[in-house]
Amino acid sequence: MILHLLIASFFVLVGAEIRNELENKRELIAPLLAALGGMVFPALLFKLMQQESAAWGAVMPTDITLALAVIALLGKRIDPKLRLFVLALAVADDFLSLIAIGIFYSGKLNLATSASTIIAAGVGAILPKKDLVIKYLTPWSFYVVTPVVIITHFPTHFEFNGTVSSYLIARIIGKVVGIALVAWLLLKKEMIGIGLLCGMGMTVSIVIAEISTSGKELESIHSGIYLASIISGLLGYLWLRVKA
Template sequence: MARKLTIDFLRTEAASGTALALAAVAALVVANSPLAPDYFAWLKSYHVLQIGPIRLEETISDWIKEGLMAIFFLVVGLEIKYEVMRGELSDPRKLATPVLAALGGMVGPAAVYLALSQTIGAPHQGWPIPLATDIAFALAIFGFVGKGLPSSLRVFLLTLAIVDDLGAIALIAVLFSDGANWTPLIAAVGLLIAGGVAAHKIRIAAPFWVLGFALVWYLTVLSGISTSLTAVAFAMIVPITARREDHQSPLKEAMHDLHPWNAFLVLPLFAFAKAGVAFGGLSLSQAFAPLVVAIALGLFFGKQIGVFGAAWLASALKIGARPTGASWLQVYGVSLLCGVGFTMSLFIGVLAFPGAVDSPEQIEVKLGVIGGSILSAVAAGLVLAFAGREWQGRPRASAPDDTGGPDAPLPWDGR
């Protein structure tokens, strides 16, 4: 069952990569067309949500960032909980390598960015931007070039990306949630605790889960902290155990119901709202501004160095294992793929440099994220395609003992 759910997740998220790509391309086309003024005016326009005494007024850009993206983080939280309780993350040995690789994949980009901030003058506050991996885009690219590769690589990538997202969420909570209004925040925490207790004692119908999430989200907005944090916290209280009467798990039902909305509505809308860069009047100096270069190289070089280096070190120290049946070249290809940081990197960029969507800083963030992600995607595609042909073209021995170190035989060595 765990394998089936993981495969379903991979298929849904991989398929959404096409929708993400189309939305990003559409944003670039519109932002550089006669419709550009209307596009940017739409993103800055204010819209009111009022239900009785409850009233919120935000721009379209903020509604997408704080509203729709809360659904994205809810889905990520549900996936994290499932993997920890029943999936790949429940096995400490399988957990060690991707977790350490994810940590390395955060340290590497931060180190590259901060080094460049000292040498070329990139703004210091942008260092968290290249730390994140885009699950949907990464899985979509892997699906295109990964046919015939060991299935363990897909699980490795998914597990790494989930841990990476958890780290990004923690960073968002620590770095971008200051100045909280404590009264609504305490109320939100109280609702979460009450909901968690009630969920383990009685069956809660789906409409009440929706209402509970809406209330927690509203209180979080009032508190001034990022809705991503409480969205993941809300996912943690959704029961994973199947109900006696219908043998259905509320958590799996929620994942099944929300994945399509997340993959084909939430993320494409976010991409359409955040990927629009107007190239008219863009100078060469702005295209290669320190912020652009630092983000792009942080994603491209920092991710591959951090992920691959940590995975190799975990194997060398015998605290982790290389993905079953995979070669180090294939692991390196996946490490390159982790440099695709589109959705989460853009989201963190919005938080790190708050302001208008067409401000100079936001344009440079978008250029850096898009540039680094394209470099990583192309390089990963070439490496994984080559590794796949090598894999299919060599005789394979029986499954090796992949417990370990960097000198462990490749699956086709026959040693």
């Protein structure tokens, strides 16, 4: 129950961020298209390699807090506009992932999961004083929610099998190819670094994985989530550090 409430607070933040980004419709077009590319390519790659698996949705989301944490580590090396682009892309990514949950996984949703995702995001989108919601929930999400989710779902041992390798390929390569192809002309080589950062998916990916699968495959997907986040974050940091 406590974990569901923590995840709900994360999605309240996502909802507030979505509302905030929707107010700048012109500036949202490029990140939205990049997010679409960064979702479709990984999902197709995973489905091609794991045709029987229903967990393809877990490779799509980007973890906002993890991506921005890596950007923060780069400090002044990164153009502030690039940080805003990552934020807008990650928000669009999670927004589209929530739509995917509602469309493709609605038959598998239980009440607790629904409350932790779509309903909570809806609450965040309609709350007054969204700037205050974002101001206070962002550090809460970074210092409390994300660490708790990471610790709670951390694999007792890391699997490495066909499912894990498919997840890693879909996440790390699919995100880079999808985002870079769509937005290459906008920010050029920096988009490879952004694509790598967006390979980090945690909270939303875990939610989708637990909705879509179970048992041995779920353990493998959990391993893939953590390994992909570690590898993507490290490679994204190094790429942007060198290119900055």
